[in-house]
Amino acid sequence: MPKEILIEKALEGNQKAYKELFDKYVNNLYRYLRQFSSDSDRVQEWVQKAFIKAFKNLETFHGNSSFATWLFKIAINEMRTDFRNSSNKIHEEFEENFYADEYFTNGEFEWQDEMKCLLNDLDEMKKNIFILYEVEGYKHNEIAEILDISESLSKTNLHRTKKILQDKWFKMRGQHD
Amino acid sequence: MIDKNKFYHGDELPGKSDRKKMWKGIEDNLRVEKKRFFKTTLDTRSFVYGMAFTIIVSIFVLAAVRFVPGIVYDNKSEDVKINRAYSKAAEELERSIPNFISTLDKSERTRELLDVRLEELNYINDAINQYKNTLRQSDLTKIKQERLLELYQMKIDAINKIIQLKGDSWL
Numbered sequence: 068m069p070k071e072i073l074i075e076k077a078l079e080g081n082q083k084a085y086k087e088l089f090d091k092y093v094n095n096l097y098r099y100l101r102q103f104s105s106d107s108d109r110v111q112e113w114v115q116k117a118f119i120k121a122f123k124n125l126e127t128f129h130g131n132s133s134f135a136t137w138l139f140k141i142a143i144n145e146m147r148t149d150f151r152n153s154s155n156k157i158h159e160e161f162e163e164n165f166y167a168d169e170y171f172t173n174g175e176f177e178w179q180d181e182m183k184c185l186l187n188d189l190d191e192m193k194k195n196i197f198i199l200y201e202v203e204g205y206k207h208n209e210i211a212e213i214l215d216i217s218e219s220l221s222k223t224n225l226h227r228t229k230k231i232l233q234d235k236w237f238k239m240r241g242q243h244d
Numbered sequence: 245m246i247d248k249n250k251f252y253h254g255d256e257l258p259g260k261s262d263r264k265k266m267w268k269g270i271e272d273n274l275r276v277e278k279k280r281f282f283k284t285t286l287d288t289r290s291f292v293y294g295m296a297f298t299i300i301v302s303i304f305v306l307a308a309v310r311f312v313p314g315i316v317y318d319n320k321s322e323d324v325k326i327n328r329a330y331s332k333a334a335e336e337l338e339r340s341i342p343n344f345i346s347t348l349d350k351s352e353r354t355r356e357l358l359d360v361r362l363e364e365l366n367y368i369n370d371a372i373n374q375y376k377n378t379l380r381q382s383d384l385t386k387i388k389q390e391r392l393l394e395l396y397q398m399k400i401d402a403i404n405k406i407i408q409l410k411g412d413s414w415l
Contacts, residue, residue, distance in 0.1 A: 082274065089267055098256045111262060115269045122274060178246045202251045 070134055078125050089118055092135060095203075096142055102198060103146055103191065113149065117142035132212055136205070140213040143195060150191070176229040185235045192216075193228040200225055327389055330396035337403045338365075348409055357409055365402045371395055 068087060076084035093114060100110045120141050121128075128137055178201065186194055195214055199205045200221075205213070207221040214221070258266070348354055372395045 082271070085270075085274065086267065089270065090263075093263055093266065094257055097258045097262075098252045101256045107258075107262070111258070111266050114258075115266050115273075118266075118270050119273045122270070178251075180250065183251065198251075201246045202248055204245055 071130075074125065074128065074134065077122065085122055088134075092138055093118075095135070096138060099139070099198065099203065100142060100146060102186070102194065109149070113142060113146050116145045120145065132209065136209050136213055139199070139203075140215075143213060147191070176233055179236055181239070182232050182236050185232055185239070188235070189228060189231065193224050193231075196221055196224045197228045197232075324389055327392050327396065330393060330400070334396050334399045334403070337400065341403065341406060344407065344410070354409060358406065361402060361406045361409065365399065365406070368395060368399045368402055372399065 068084075070088065070091065073084045073088050073091075077088055096117065097110060097114050100113050101107070104110055117138060121138050124141075128134065186197065189197070192214070196210055199210045199213065200207070207218045207225075210216075210221045211218045345358065348358065372392070375392060375395060
């Protein structure tokens with residue numbers, strides 16, 4: 068059933084429709100949030116809270132963005148709230164130390180699987196932007212809406228993140244060579 | 245763009261039991277919300293409907309209090325209407341007595357006659373009040389209404405006699 072119909076039925080209180088929406092989006096949402104915590108219980112809680120909040124506020128979803136965008140936004144907010152409440156600060160990267168022009172120019176960024184572990188060293192904002200853009204395929208205007216930032220900040224952060232990743236990866240390779 | 249299947253690992257997906265667990269948590273929460281919705285919204289609705297009903301009933305009661313006596317009165321027998329008219333007339337006349345008395349001469353004869361007439365009036369008023377107390381509003385028995393009418397007529401006669409004292413005093 069198309070998601071628009073599901074949302075309509077869900078708005079009418081049809082629990083089966085809720086379940087279908089949940090089934091449709093849970094995997095994507097879960098594995099995205101899983102990048103921010105290895106604690107699966109914690110991630111499950113974020114997912115649960117996100118869906119509960121989404122269903123409670125379904126009438127405020129006007130279709131200006133996609134349902135997935137809206138759901139991701141709610142979920143990331145839940146995650147951030149949880150981090151704030153638990154004073155869990157993700158390690159902030161001092162990017163100046165890793166900035167290396169000679170390793171990276173625009174458009175040359177190449178993802179390497181080993182880079183994934185390097186992502187965990189980045190702050191939550193950069194990580195979010197990178198995954199949303201490079202993996203989930205969101206555009207900068209959508210990322211801006213999800214993360215409640217400006218489009219230009221999204222672009223700048225992405226650019227910086229790629230530089231950092233590239234530089235760290237080269238350094239890591241250099242150590243192993 | 246990075247291939248999702250390359251970026252995400254298989255173990256980063258929720259298992260069947262994880263999904264079931266998450267859905268149960270969501271479902272339970274929705275159930276609570278439904279109950280709360282019914283309790284809160286229905287309570288609120290009940291309150292609003294109750295208030296609306298009270299207001300409508302109050303309007304009807306006010307209208308009934310305002311208009312029904314008139315309607316009931318209009319439907320009462322002629323005897324009752326006449327009695328009421330006599331009662332009103334007698335009260336009007338009685339209200340004018342104090343001022344009238346002040347215009348009478350102060351001779352002893354006049355005063356004696358006035359005392360008698362006033363005593364007679366009081367006696368008739370007592371009789372009327374006693375009779376009205378025993379007579380219920382809904383009691384429209386013809387005989388009782390006629391008796392009351394007689395009493396009002398006697399009252400007016402008594403007042404007339406007081407008024408006539410002015411004429412006598414000129415004698």
